[in-house]
Amino acid sequence: MEESLLALDRQLGQLKRAGDREWRKTLDAVFDEPTLRAIQQLFSRGVLYTLENILATGKEANVFRGKTHDGRNRAVKIYRLNTATFRKLAPYIDGDPRFPHGGKSHRDRMFVWAQKEYKNLHLMHAAGARVPRPYHVHRNLLVMQYLGWRYRPYPTLRELPPAKPREFLEQLMDSIGAWQHAGLAHGDLSEYNVLNVRETPWVIDVGQGVPRQHPRFDELHARDMANIYRWFRKWLPELKLEELETWSM
Ligand SMILES: Nc1ncnc2c1ncn2[C@@H]1O[C@H](COP(=O)(O)OP(=O)(O)OP(=O)(O)O)[C@@H](O)[C@H]1O
Ligand SMILES: [Mg+2]
The missing domain is CATH 3.30.200.20 (Phosphorylase Kinase; domain 1)
Known part of the structure; x- marks a missing residue:
């Protein structure tokens, strides 16, 4: 002591x-x-x-x-x-x-x-x-x-954009799909809360996350997806938000 x-x-x-x-x-x-x-x-x-x-x-x-x-x-x-x-x-x-x-x-x-x-x-x-x-x-x-x-710490996505945005996004969508499957929304997903760990996305800052029963679940998940779409569209101009939603299903 x-x-x-x-x-x-x-x-x-x-x-x-x-x-x-x-x-x-x-x-x-x-x-x-x-x-x-x-x-x-x-x-x-x-x-x-x-x-x-x-x-x-x-x-x-x-x-x-x-x-x-x-x-x-x-x-x-x-x-x-x-x-x-x-x-x-x-x-x-x-x-x-x-x-x-x-x-x-x-x-x-x-x-x-x-x-x-x-x-x-x-x-x-x-x-x-x-x-x-x-x-x-x-x-x-x-x-x-x-x-x-x-x-x-490893840099955030904002500090270090990935060398291969599409591959990086695919991996990020795997994580999003995983917690979605577990019935969670992140709630504060953006380029600030994804770390670029040697070209692999790791997601941090998950305190805002809510379970499916929460009244704002859909709204928060939709906002997360919109943030990711907005950021990645800069590097992948042909990307569609609807297409992104199907990646995580
Ligand atoms: N597990 C971790 N390993 C290494 N660095 C981390 C880790 N978690 C957080 N950090 C560092 O701390 C920074 C802030 O972390 P985080 O986003 O979780 O908190 P925050 O943004 O301060 O939260 P708040 O919303 O309360 O301001 C990250 O950008 C990263 O640099
Ligand atoms: Mg943060």
């Missing part, structure tokens, strides 16, 4: 020294007391051994690279407890029969949200979609397979 606290303090010190004042403010916003305690619990349970470097700062979460005891990389998504995104998440939680109690406080809702992303990853992974394998969820922390090389 004591030892893991010391280790955590040391790691945070290192992360902080690596940046300027803005950066330290960012870190202080992520690592509030309850979050520090939750990280410490992951350390003492042996789920994680270290936090190494930050990969991304998003609207609701920060993503870090961590390591396990046996030196394997993990991506650790830490949902911030103090950002006011409560209302934005509600439409994706309410109506999902898996989460009848959406969470009373903002903090509870972030915990439900992390659970939701974990469950969606699990279902999609089991269905054969290329998404990071989920390892652990605890409070506002999600530990998953790391998709990166050394200390950098």
Whole structure:
């Protein structure tokens, strides 16, 4: 216990020294007391051994690279407890029969949200979609397979368009078809949430995903497909949206 606290303090010190004042403010916003305690619990349970470097700062979460005891990389998504995104998440939680109690406080809702992303990853992974394998969820922390090389994540589709767009799209449609088959919609699919892993698409950021019973399922799936169509049409001008729908069936 004591030892893991010391280790955590040391790691945070290192992360902080690596940046300027803005950066330290960012870190202080992520690592509030309850979050520090939750990280410490992951350390003492042996789920994680270290936090190494930050990969991304998003609207609701920060993503870090961590390591396990046996030196394997993990991506650790830490949902911030103090950002006011409560209302934005509600439409994706309410109506999902898996989460009848959406969470009373903002903090509870972030915990439900992390659970939701974990469950969606699990279902999609089991269905054969290329998404990071989920390892652990605890409070506002999600530990998953790391998709990166050394200390950098693989680029997004937006950052690195594929060399062979049609082949890449076909593979992406396989993943979409897999989670569709499992009765899920991604809900936030776009060129920002697909990583180009050496010319193979891996899909991330699945917290918005909803099951078929959800009232917005059809709308969200249609929006996902429209986003993918819009982006790939730039590289494949002959592509038709209707044709794309049949690929995943
Ligand atoms: N499993 C992973 N392996 C490697 N890098 C990851 C992984 N998951 C996320 N990342 C990195 O973090 C970035 C943001 O991740 P993600 O899209 O899941 O969160 P987000 O966009 O911050 O979510 P939000 O909608 O809350 O802003 C990714 O673009 C990628 O660089
Ligand atoms: Mg994202």
